[in-house]
Amino acid sequence: CAMNVDMYFDGGVLVELVRDGFPVMAILLWTSIIAPQVAMWLFLRSQRMSDWPSLLRMLSLPVVGLLTLGLLHKTSMEHLPSEVQDIAVFLSVVSLEPMHHVYSSWGTGLESKDAVWFSIAEGLMEAPASSILTLYVAILTSAVKDDGPSPLFKASVVVGICSITRCSTKLHFYGQTPSTTELVKVALADKFPRAAAQILAFAFTAFLTRPLPHDHEDIMGNKCFLVFAFLFQQFVFNLILLRSMSPRIGTVVAMILACSMLVAGPPGFLSSMDAARPPHAAGQLVGIGVMLCACLIIATPDHWNHLLEHYMDFVICFAIVLLWSSMAIFVRPLPVNLKQRAALTDKRLDEALDQEDVVMATLLIELEGADTSKLVLHRDIPVGVRAIHGSCEYNGKLYCCPFNASEVMVIDPDSRAVSFIDTGKSGELKWSGICAHGGQLYCCPYN
Numbered sequence: 038c039a040m041n042v043d044m045y046f047d048g049g050v051l052v053e054l055v056r057d058g059f060p061v062m063a064i065l066l067w068t069s070i071i072a073p074q075v076a077m078w079l080f081l082r083s084q085r086m087s088d089w090p091s092l093l094r095m096l097s098l099p100v101v102g103l104l105t106l107g108l109l110h111k112t113s114m115e116h117l118p119s120e121v122q123d124i125a126v127f128l129s130v131v132s133l134e135p136m137h138h139v140y141s142s143w144g145t146g147l148e149s150k151d152a153v154w155f156s157i158a159e160g161l162m163e164a165p166a167s168s169i170l171t172l173y174v175a176i177l178t179s180a181v182k183d184d185g186p187s188p189l190f191k192a193s194v195v196v197g198i199c200s201i202t203r204c205s206t207k208l209h210f211y212g213q214t215p216s217t218t219e220l221v222k223v224a225l226a227d228k229f230p231r232a233a234a235q236i237l238a239f240a241f242t243a244f245l246t247r248p249l250p251h252d253h254e255d256i257m258g259n260k261c262f263l264v265f266a267f268l269f270q271q272f273v274f275n276l277i278l279l280r281s282m283s284p285r286i287g288t289v290v291a292m293i294l295a296c297s298m299l300v301a302g303p304p305g306f307l308s309s310m311d312a313a314r315p316p317h318a319a320g321q322l323v324g325i326g327v328m329l330c331a332c333l334i335i336a337t338p339d340h341w342n343h344l345l346e347h348y349m350d351f352v353i354c355f356a357i358v359l360l361w362s363s364m365a366i367f368v369r370p371l372p373v374n375l376k377q378r379a380a381l382t383d384k385r386l387d388e389a390l391d392q393e394d395v396v397m398a399t400l401l402i403e404l405e406g407a408d409t410s411k412l413v414l415h416r417d418i419p420v421g422v423r424a425i426h427g428s429c430e431y432n433g434k435l436y437c438c439p440f441n442a443s444e445v446m447v448i449d450p451d452s453r454a455v456s457f458i459d460t461g462k463s464g465e466l467k468w469s470g471i472c473a474h475g476g477q478l479y480c481c482p483y484n
Contacts, residue, residue: 109122
C-alpha cells in the first residue's frame with residue numbers, strides 16, 4: 038500500500054511536468070521510476086525468484102499509457118478533453134505488482150520474497166532517484182516561473198523520503214523479527230536523517246552547481262554533471278567496501294547493495310559489516326561537506342536567493358537532518374562473539390533455504406561466511422542434517438563431498454540435472470572437502 042501511495046504521487050508529478058511543458062524532464066523522471074523495477078525483475082528472474090506474469094503486471098498499464106500517448110501524438114484529437122492525456126501519463130508509471138502482492142498475501146499477512154526485493158528496489162533505488170529528480174526539477178521550474186514550488190512536488194519528495202526510510206529499515210532487519218521499539222529506534226535515529234540528508238544534498242548540489250535557468254531552453258541546455266560525479270564516487274566507495282568485505286561477492290548483488298547504501302547505509306542484517314557502519318556514515322558526511330564546498334564556490338547569489346526565498350523549509354530541514362545523521366557515527370551495534378554470529382548466520386541460512394530466498398542465501402554465504410554444507414541436502418536425509426561438506430568443479434560439473442551421505446552428488450549447472458555416484462560406504466562424518474587432480478576426485482578424510 039505504501040508503494041502504491043509513492044507511485045501515485047510520482048504519477049501526479051509526471052502529469053504536472055507534461056502540463057507545464059517539460060516533456061524531457063518528464064521522460065527522465067519516468068525512466069528513474071520504471072528502470073529500477075525492470076532491473077530488479079531481471080535480477081530476480083536470473084535467480085528464479087520471479088516469473089513472466091510479474092513482468093506483465095509491472096508493465097501492462099505503462100504500455101497502455103504510452104500507446105495512448107503515442108496515439109494522441111500521431112493523430113489530431115483536439116476534441117478530446119485534456120484529461121485523457123493526463124490519465125495516459127499517470128498510467129505510464131502505475132504498476133499492478135504491488136496490488137497483486139497485497140491480494141496474494143492477504144490471507145497470511147506474509148510477503149513473498151520477490152515482493153520484499155521489489156519493495157527494496159522501489160524504496161532504495163527508484164524512490165531516491167525520483168525524489169532527487171523531483172526536487173531538482175521543482176527548483177528549476179520554479180526558478181523559470183519565479184514562484185514557489187508546487188505543493189504536489191513537495192509532497193512527492195516527502196513521501197519519497199518516507200518510502201526510503203520504510204524500505205531501508207525493512208532491509209536493515211531483513212530475515213529478523215524486531216520489536217516495534219527497535220524498528221522505531223533504527224528508523225528515527227539512523228535511516229530517516231541519513232536518507233533525508235542525502236536526498237536534499239544531491240538535489241541542492243544539482244541546482245547550485247549549474248547555471249541559473251531563465252527559460253525552458255536554459256533548463257535543457259545546461260546540465261548538472263558535477264552531481265553525477267559525486268553520486269558515482271559514493272557508489273564506487275560502497276562497491277569497494279563490499280568487495281573488501283568479500284572478494285567473491287557477485288557483481289550484480291554488490292551493485293544492488295552499493296546503490297541501496299547510498300541512502301540506507303550498510304544493511305543491519307549483515308553483522309560482518311558492523312565495524313564498517315560508523316566509517317561509512319562519516320564518509321557520507323564528508324561527501325556532503327565536499328558537495329557544500331563545491332556549491333559555495335560555484336553558486337551565484339541569485340542561486341542562493343532563489344533557494345532561500347522559495348525553499349527555506351527544505352534548507353532548514355537539511356540543516357536539522359545533517360546534524361541528526363551525524364549521530365550515526367557514534368552509534369555502534371552491540372558486540373557479538375564469533376560463536377553467536379556463526380550460529381545466527383546458520384539459522385538465517387536455514388530459513389532462507391526453506392523459503393527459497395536465493396538472494397538472502399547468497400548474501401549470507403558471500404558476506405557472512407555461512408556454512409555452505411547446508412546448500413544441498415541429500416534426498417534421504419532430513420532437512421538440517423549435513424549430507425555434504427564441500428564441493429569442487431570438474432569438466433563443467435559440480436561434485437559434492439559426502440559427509441553423512443553415502444553418495445557423491447553431481448550437479449550439472451547447464452541442465453540443472455542432479456545425479457549420484459555410490460561410494461559403497463555408509464556411516465557419518467566420513468569426508469570433508471573435495472578436489473580434482475589428474476582426472477580424479479579426492480575427498481579429505483574427516484573421521
